[in-house]
Amino acid sequence: MYTQAMDVGPKEERKAVRSTEEAQLETRFEARIDDGAFIEAKDWMPEHYRKTLVRQISQHAHSEIVGMLPEGNWITRAPTLKRKAILLAKVQDEGGHGLYLYAAAETLGTSRDQMIAALHSGRAKYSSIFNYPTLSWADIGVIGWLVDGAAIMNQVPLTRCSYAPYARAMVRICREESFHQRQGFDALLVMMKEGTDAQRALVQDAVDRWWWPSLMMFGPPDSASTHSTQNMRWGIKRISNDELRQKFVDATVEQAKVLGVTMPDPLLKWNEARGHYDYGPIDWDEFWQVVGGFGPCNKERLAARVKAWDDGAWVREAAMAHARKRAAKEQAA
Ligand code: FAQ
16 A cells, blocks of 8 residues: 555566565564554555454444444333433443444545445444343343443453554543443442342343353454454454453452342352352354344344434435535535
8 A cells, every 4th residue: 555656667576576565564564563552544554454453343333333222222111211311321322432433444444334334234243242132121231231341341452452543442432331331230239229029030130141142242262263363463452352251250240249149150150279250151152143143133133224224315315415515615615
């Protein structure tokens, strides 16, 4: 991309010059990564670094946008005005996160339309977690506590991601996710400490259903993670899938004690020697089924996004027509 257009004669000769130049650029790029420098959009970067960032950032953006659906399902049924206002603000925040992330991915040369087309055609992924249904109000509290909690655990290290536009977007997103996690925990605490037996049972049932999918959010085990080695080398990922999952388990088991709920895992036990909680096996077959498009709500989620896009076509067309009119007026003035 940043090669100089030198006219050096035959095609082969030009190619050789370009590849020597690219090799030098790559060496310089790797040295900057080793020094812990941030890479900006205008800087030279290897094509594979660019591609893997577009893959991860666009998947992350899609997750935020699809992630509005399970909670949006409860806005009209929130139990109090206060809870409704909080939920509205939270769902709106997720939309905002999606937009910062699409913008960060666009700095890498892929348009938002291209990313959205990839989502709608099923080519692009989004987080497995959003393919599970929200069956009761307690699910909304548990999403805040566990799903946003897992998101923060995974995303705080991304504020130090080597690609600066992504890292900057993550700083603001993490601050907002922290409020999301707290409101979820608070909603559950009220149900557990001041609620009826039936409400406490709803919370436990929601924890039973969301615990294992939350652990799956961190991705496959390190041994099966195709991108981890290279992404950690490039400073995109700072902590591995399994390490983050362990940190999440250690933090949430203590929070569960405060709430008075139990995790649905008979093998969950403090291991003094490791200084961590041991936990039972994760059902990776279920994970890959959901990632592959066969989870409980995959079809419904994708259909809702495609419908929203189609229903919004007139708004996009009107905005473009307005922009064209304005540009024409400015040119005429
Ligand atoms: N779901 O080699 P790895 C949120 C795919 S935002 C679906 O380990 P990598 C906020 C992976 O893409 C939640 N697919 O991959 C919120 C790859 O497939 P590919 C989203 C998954 O990239 C809260 C393949 O498996 N957060 O919750 C998943 O090194 C409440 C092999 O995996 C982010 O996206 C999965 N769980 O590590 C919103 C954070 N895991 O692409 C609303 C940024 C893995 O080759 C309400 N992303 N796969 O076709 C990341 O940190 C990473 O991409 C990982 C995966 C950790 C997700």
